[in-house]
Amino acid sequence: MTTTQEFLGKEDFTINNQTVSESCPSNIALIKYWGKYDNQIPANPSISYTLNHCKTNTTMEFLADEPFSVQTFLAGNEEVKFAEKIEKYFRNIEQYLPWILKGKYIIKTENTFPHSSGIASSASGFGAIAKCLMKLDETFSEIDTKEESLRKASFLARLGSGSACRSLYNGLVVWGQSQIKDSSDLFAVQYPNDEIHEIFKNFNDWVLLIHEGQKTVSSTVGHSLMNTNPYADRRFQEARENFGPMKEILANGDLPSFIKLVEHEALTLHAMMMMSDPAFILMKTGTLEVINKIWDFRRETNLPLFFTLDAGANVHLLFPNDGSEEKIKSFIETELLQHTQNNGVVRDVMRF
Ligand code: DP6
Numbered sequence: 001m002t003t004t005q006e007f008l009g010k011e012d013f014t015i016n017n018q019t020v021s022e023s024c025p026s027n028i029a030l031i032k033y034w035g036k037y038d039n040q041i042p043a044n045p046s047i048s049y050t051l052n053h054c055k056t057n058t059t060m061e062f063l064a065d066e067p068f069s070v071q072t073f074l075a076g077n078e079e080v081k082f083a084e085k086i087e088k089y090f091r092n093i094e095q096y097l098p099w100i101l102k103g104k105y106i107i108k109t110e111n112t113f114p115h116s117s118g119i120a121s122s123a124s125g126f127g128a129i130a131k132c133l134m135k136l137d138e139t140f141s142e143i144d145t146k147e148e149s150l151r152k153a154s155f156l157a158r159l160g161s162g163s164a165c166r167s168l169y170n171g172l173v174v175w176g177q178s179q180i181k182d183s184s185d186l187f188a189v190q191y192p193n194d195e196i197h198e199i200f201k202n203f204n205d206w207v208l209l210i211h212e213g214q215k216t217v218s219s220t221v222g223h224s225l226m227n228t229n230p231y232a233d234r235r236f237q238e239a240r241e242n243f244g245p246m247k248e249i250l251a252n253g254d255l256p257s258f259i260k261l262v263e264h265e266a267l268t269l270h271a272m273m274m275m276s277d278p279a280f281i282l283m284k285t286g287t288l289e290v291i292n293k294i295w296d297f298r299r300e301t302n303l304p305l306f307f308t309l310d311a312g313a314n315v316h317l318l319f320p321n322d323g324s325e326e327k328i329k330s331f332i333e334t335e336l337l338q339h340t341q342n343n344g345v346v347r348d349v350m351r352f
């Protein structure tokens with residue numbers, strides 16, 4: 001079993017001025033991570049799709065031997081709050097990158113998707129920062145293999161934001177100890193490609209922007225509400241159990257069971273929030289209208305359009321490219337788009 005020891009940094013390093021750039025996609029969970037223990041250890045395993053288009057592009061300038069400080073720019077605008085968060089994060093991971101506090105950072109980052117779209121910018125953002133850090137690490141210390149470096153990037157990303165550790169890999173990705181080979185609570189692993197039916201390797205994720213404002217509850221607060229939720233243990237157990245059917249579904253291409261499981265996971269996440277103290281209802285009227293229309297559409301046409309949700313009101317519309325997608329797309333345009341705030345939709349795909 002891998003332990004944190006494996007990721008401790010080498011004390012032997014030579015630093016110099018460097019500028020590195022990296023890009024990292026966002027991801028959407030199918031079995032959700034909701035609830036965690038100290039040091040970003042997830043309460044249950046999760047599995048997600050990594051998106052193809054929604055990404056964060058980050059450039060990190062490291063000025064060696066200057067007093068430690070972090071300056072961040074998001075789409076050209078200085079973000080002081082974000083810099084404070086990153087400074088804290090860097091201090092927190094010093095044992096894994098012993099050179100990290102020995103310089104000044106200017107970090108410029110931009111997302112290819114709208115802010116507050118419900119697309120996890122913390123996942124792609126911390127993913128990109130962790131990749132930049134590993135690029136610096138490769139030049140300052142003895143080079144690790146590509147595979148080790150990626151695993152450490154996932155480990156470091158997790159310490160920034162849990163779901164970020166899954167964004168380091170393409171396709172379907174698992175984080176958290178489970179029946180999936182080599183899975184760990186410390187980093188994510190790619191789901192074995194040869195155990196995935198072709199239908200799941202070419203999927204769409206269209207995100208309907210039902211509500212574009214600030215999130216009503218941050219994920220930090222959301223996760224902590226699970227500490228006192230009376231249903232938490234049952235939920236963690238259910239998520240672990242869901243890996244059994246999920247494994248079979250992915251292998252045999254059982255789309256109806258996939259749809260049922262993925263929608264159940266999304267609704268459970270929201271149910272947990274409704275049963276928390278204080279309680280939160282994260283859906284808006286439009287969210288419910290869209291869900292009901294999807295269910296009616298499936299009953300009437302039998303076409304595989306379904307949804308998942310993050311901790312917010314926006315709806316991720318999932319459907320395969322299996323020949324039925326044109327009918328589904330025109331249904332979305334004519335029936336579902338009207339429930340968004342400004343005709344907002346982000347069209348992404350998961351192809352691998
Ligand atoms: C609902 O990864 O954003 O998207 O670890 O506190 O940064 P922190 O939380 P975060 O939580 C994501 C929760 C989720 C489900 C998921 O992505 O699995």
